[in-house]
Amino acid sequence: MQHSVTLYHYPLSPFCRKLRMVLAEKKIEIETIEEQFWKNRPEFLMINPSGKVPLLKMNGKLFSDSQAICEYLEAIFPDPPLLPEDPEQLYEVRRLVFWFDGKFNSEVTSRLLDERMFKLIQKRGVPDSANLRFALGKLPDHIDYLHRLLNERRWLAGDQITLADFAASAHLSCVDYLDDIDWSRSDLVKPWYSALKSRPAFRSLLLDYIPGFQPKPIYTDLDF
Amino acid sequence: MQHSVTLYHYPLSPFCRKLRMVLAEKKIEIETIEEQFWKNRPEFLMINPSGKVPLLKMNGKLFSDSQAICEYLEAIFPDPPLLPEDPEQLYEVRRLVFWFDGKFNSEVTSRLLDERMFKLIQKRGVPDSANLRFALGKLPDHIDYLHRLLNERRWLAGDQITLADFAASAHLSCVDYLDDIDWSRSDLVKPWYSALKSRPAFRSLLLDYIPGFQPKPIYTDLDF
Numbered sequence: 001m002q003h004s005v006t007l008y009h010y011p012l013s014p015f016c017r018k019l020r021m022v023l024a025e026k027k028i029e030i031e032t033i034e035e036q037f038w039k040n041r042p043e044f045l046m047i048n049p050s051g052k053v054p055l056l057k058m059n060g061k062l063f064s065d066s067q068a069i070c071e072y073l074e075a076i077f078p079d080p081p082l083l084p085e086d087p088e089q090l091y092e093v094r095r096l097v098f099w100f101d102g103k104f105n106s107e108v109t110s111r112l113l114d115e116r117m118f119k120l121i122q123k124r125g126v127p128d129s130a131n132l133r134f135a136l137g138k139l140p141d142h143i144d145y146l147h148r149l150l151n152e153r154r155w156l157a158g159d160q161i162t163l164a165d166f167a168a169s170a171h172l173s174c175v176d177y178l179d180d181i182d183w184s185r186s187d188l189v190k191p192w193y194s195a196l197k198s199r200p201a202f203r204s205l206l207l208d209y210i211p212g213f214q215p216k217p218i219y220t221d222l223d224f
Numbered sequence: 225m226q227h228s229v230t231l232y233h234y235p236l237s238p239f240c241r242k243l244r245m246v247l248a249e250k251k252i253e254i255e256t257i258e259e260q261f262w263k264n265r266p267e268f269l270m271i272n273p274s275g276k277v278p279l280l281k282m283n284g285k286l287f288s289d290s291q292a293i294c295e296y297l298e299a300i301f302p303d304p305p306l307l308p309e310d311p312e313q314l315y316e317v318r319r320l321v322f323w324f325d326g327k328f329n330s331e332v333t334s335r336l337l338d339e340r341m342f343k344l345i346q347k348r349g350v351p352d353s354a355n356l357r358f359a360l361g362k363l364p365d366h367i368d369y370l371h372r373l374l375n376e377r378r379w380l381a382g383d384q385i386t387l388a389d390f391a392a393s394a395h396l397s398c399v400d401y402l403d404d405i406d407w408s409r410s411d412l413v414k415p416w417y418s419a420l421k422s423r424p425a426f427r428s429l430l431l432d433y434i435p436g437f438q439p440k441p442i443y444t445d446l447d448f
Contacts, residue, residue: 065323072312072318091296098289102289
């Protein structure tokens, strides 16, 4: 069956990036539309009351919320599997997805994106240095947490690559776009991230470009 | 099999309330420990790196993140089912859970709890009236959204009661504890919430009491 899939997204949204990786891993071809969600376009709010990205349109039906969508895609496109079947392993994957989409996002990603990028784009004044300091102070703890996990496991949640790896690397890739990651901090996190970066599913993320915010050249390199 | 289950929770955490309802619906007996998570007790952080509540200890194993736990409990205690099997219906349940645990929490619950309660408990100064106004300004839109859903469905996600109803009512119950809900706004939301309130699983929530924050007497009434 041919699927007609359109993704409304914003390039540096970690939630959109997670979903884009899942779509690419499952080889679902998509058309993308960039949605500047903060503008609250009436036409967008009409089809998406949450107002958030990503929004996926598939065969005429609309789906919102990145995690609800990823779980749905796993059910209808099970190949390759990105969620384990064993309930305890599945718990661990979801725990880590929510660690990044919840804790990491509220402590790090959303603050850095807001202070360094959205405030400028949306003309909302200058970065709040206390907020930046808070986020940059939390980031090393999260890198260390990843290090501890990768010290025991090949991928974040176990022996297989899962949605947890895509969620985590989606956030890290946004922070890396802003050049805020000290990759020398862990000799385990860097090769793990490099392995993700080298996957075809990651390629389109590395080509994203927000006008006025040029990432450092090494952002796209596999050897960084 | 007898299960030994301990829940570390905070009474007015909507995430803990969602999980407590799920545990009660599935008739899993628990011992509860109140955790004042903002104190970052070293013994708690040691067993729970996220530092958040709820934390569930079951047969010696530790589980964190309310949604990852609820999904895990559904897999190992499938009776009664709180998640549908059909992928599209399951998507809808999860979308609504994340609507409340994500959007509603960040726009309403977390702000009202913080301004009206945690600031006082944690001696962090006076409520920020702009933040209160923001939350109270968003709340009616969410009640209207619930109204629209309940205009088409018996329960939030469809004909059956699901985790979406427990997630939504967990948030509303916290806001209602603070007496911030205008129940006259919708003639559909009030009977839906009353039906949830009358379930045995809701009973322990209504008995919660935060010293210094007495809910209005009608908070516990089924006719409110």
